[in-house]
Amino acid sequence: MTLARYRGVVLAGIFILVASPLVMIWSWETNQRDQCATLGGTFDFAAMKCDRARGDHPFVPFSERHPWFVTTTLLVGVAALGAGLFATREPRRET
Numbered sequence: 354m355t356l357a358r359y360r361g362v363v364l365a366g367i368f369i370l371v372a373s374p375l376v377m378i379w380s381w382e383t384n385q386r387d388q389c390a391t392l393g394g395t396f397d398f399a400a401m402k403c404d405r406a407r408g409d410h411p412f413v414p415f416s417e418r419h420p421w422f423v424t425t426t427l428l429v430g431v432a433a434l435g436a437g438l439f440a441t442r443e444p445r446r447e448t
Contacts, residue, residue, distance in 0.1 A: 360441040364389045371430040378422070379415060 382401075389396040389403035397404045398413035416423045 360437075363437045363441050364434070367433045371433055373427060375423075378419065382415070392426075428440055 367429070371419065385401070385403070386396045392403065392405070393406040394403040394405040395410055396402075398418060401418070
């Protein structure tokens, strides 16, 4: 029995393992921003703090706030996808 029969399950598992840290950090930051807005403040994305004393802060994209994390996650994802595709390939048949 080979893993080729379970290719979709293996690839879905790899996707979940790689995507979950990104989703967790993104949702944590979204929660911080929403709590700050609820309290009447403005969220400073550069400092990752709620600031009630000053006005609006410029938006800093997630990829600029966490460049190493995003790059590492993408590289690990590509490597895991390649390993998953290699592990689930159909064996060659001798003819």
